Amino acid sequence: MVAKFANWLDERVSWRQVWDAIFLRKVPKVNWFYTLGSATLFVAVNQAVTGILLTLYYVPTPDHAYDSVQYITTQVPAGWLIRGLHHWGVSAMVVLVVLHMLRVIFYGAYKYPREVTWFSGIILLLVVIGFGFTGYLLPWDQKAYWATTVGTRIAGTPPLIGDYLLRILRGGEDLSAVTLARFFGTHVWVLPATLMLLLGIHLYLVIRIGISAVPKKED
Amino acid sequence: MKEKDEISRRDFMKVATWSIGGLIGLGWGIPAIAYVASPAWKSEQAQVWIRLGATSKVELGVPTLFKVKVKRQTGWIVNEEELSVYVLTEDGRNYIAMSNVCTHLGCRVRWIAEQDRFFCPCHNGVFDQQGNVVSGPPPRPLNQYQVKVEDGQLFILGG
Ligand code: HEM
């Protein structure tokens, strides 16, 4: 039954070709360090799923943000788990993405013909950091408020443009409802869209070019 | 022999991958369903006795409107809401308390004294003074609250 439907669908959309290209591609003999990218991807999927679930209850305004987060954690069934997964996922994501980058650096995998993969990776790293920075404000508790006060003030330190930067980040002179709204919008729309675009490029290139082999002594 | 071994190893990996993947999927899926669907079985309102007012305010044989403020908890927000209840008595001893929520699709009905009927503005539902359907789409009489009288004060059980 399932096989029949799979064939029926394959005849029309050739999904097997896509499947094979992704999962049956040839790879050199590699080691566990090569799974770090996939591990990052796994956590990214976790962040997407749990993040979408959080928006079902979270309200990004100063009068509701804190209470809605408390409600999720203490009242909603499995809310503590969903929030916990999202919360700890960020740290896992940052650690994994850095380890993945180190593996690419130490194996020289950024070289020709993988420069574009590398640069898409650099932007992905910035996106991951951006997620962390914008997400930190959303619970709207004391820690969030002051961390963002400090973080945006740091962005305000460069000469000439600093003051403008600070006001763009905060949406005004001070942290306010405007800040919370733009951090939320960035966290759930701007960054996910950027992430998907770059991840698409990144993974397309990984598959198109093929994975690099472990460099040998004589290389 | 070797040939056979390789095939079973491959199949083993296949089953293992799908099983572990499935378990992880369930690990996300079940909490996600509980998280999204819990309002279906979790009630936020506790049933309490709500004081409407003095029985002396109720006119004999005419549904009399009582409006009371109740605290309602929705999500993380506690709001004051106004509850409208029609109370009817024929003998001054037995009271019925009717909800003003139309049993069709939830609009609010109003007692129009000149016509001796409750009217629902949404789809022309009409109820008599006891709350029975006279005409229109409502499938059931108006809902009634449990009532008690203490020291000349009317109470209803609601949330
Ligand atoms: C959201 C973050 C990221 C995800 C999900 C991701 C995912 C992946 C995956 C699944 C691979 C396949 C090979 C492997 O796993 O090692 C890969 C390869 C690669 N990644 Fe990333 N990556 C991310 C961030 C980065 C960063 C920050 C860099 C470096 C700046 C980078 C540079 C590369 C390069 C150059 C390759 C090709 C390696 C080769 O062909 O051997 N990636 N990435």
Ligand code: FES
């Ligand atoms: S809601 Fe009252 S008639 Fe439809």
